Amino acid sequence: MTAEQDLEQIATGPQFVGARIVQPNDPVRPRLFVLHRHVDVSGVSGTGVIADGVEWPDGTASIRWRGEHPKIDFADRGVPTLHFVHGHSGATEVEYLDQDPAAAISTDDAPAALRRVIDIALGKPVRCPQCGRPGACRCIADRHAARVDVVLGAVLAYLARTQGAAS
Incomplete structure (x- = not known):
């Protein structure tokens, strides 16, 4: 296998599903959001804004939990993973803080x-x-x-x- 084929296999492998390659001059920017929990299903995080997050230009995301025991989580498949893991069937929502790029249209x-x-x-x-x-x-x-x-x-x-x- 050539180096190009290796790189292509790595870039298209399952670990990169949902992420995209961002070139140095691409005009995309990170988007800020919060996790807003309406119902505390687990009894741990409470309700209201429970975490601050960033959706990175490559489609991945990271969140920093609020509270007495803060920690950082990374989602290689982005906001859909956050919905899947932390959404609790709609009990928690992602609320973007900055303007949606599509809103300019x-x-x-x-x-x-x-x-x-x-x-x-x-x-x-x-x-x-x-x-x-x-x-x-x-x-x-x-x-x-x-x-x-x-x-x-x-x-x-x-x-x-x-x-x-x-x-």
């Missing part, structure tokens, strides 16, 4: 057809990840990731249609 520029595609996607039922029901259930599972997948699927299909029509 005006939603007024979106075409009416794209708005309609997203509106329809938001209305589709999403199965509960715990019990599998598409409608209301007694689980307190977070359906956010599944909802994002439905909306992204609709937007990608819309983009494929519009780009195909443009060519």
Whole structure:
């Protein structure tokens, strides 16, 4: 195996899933956030703002816990890992402190057809990840990731249609 193949295998291996390579002159910046806990499921951290964090430009994240026993945690797969490990089915949320880079883009520029595609996607039922029901259930599972997948699927299909029509 050549050095380039070794590097490619390392960069695409499972330890780098979710991270991306940031070049020295890339204009991306770290994003600050806090973990805001609504319900203390474990009885350890309390409620309110329990940790301060940074989402790094490569997609990884780190948090510093508040309280009498502070510590630092790293998430190589970024904020989705923080949601998975510390989210407790919606009991804890990541709240960004700085402006979302996408917020600088005006939603007024979106075409009416794209708005309609997203509106329809938001209305589709999403199965509960715990019990599998598409409608209301007694689980307190977070359906956010599944909802994002439905909306992204609709937007990608819309983009494929519009780009195909443009060519």
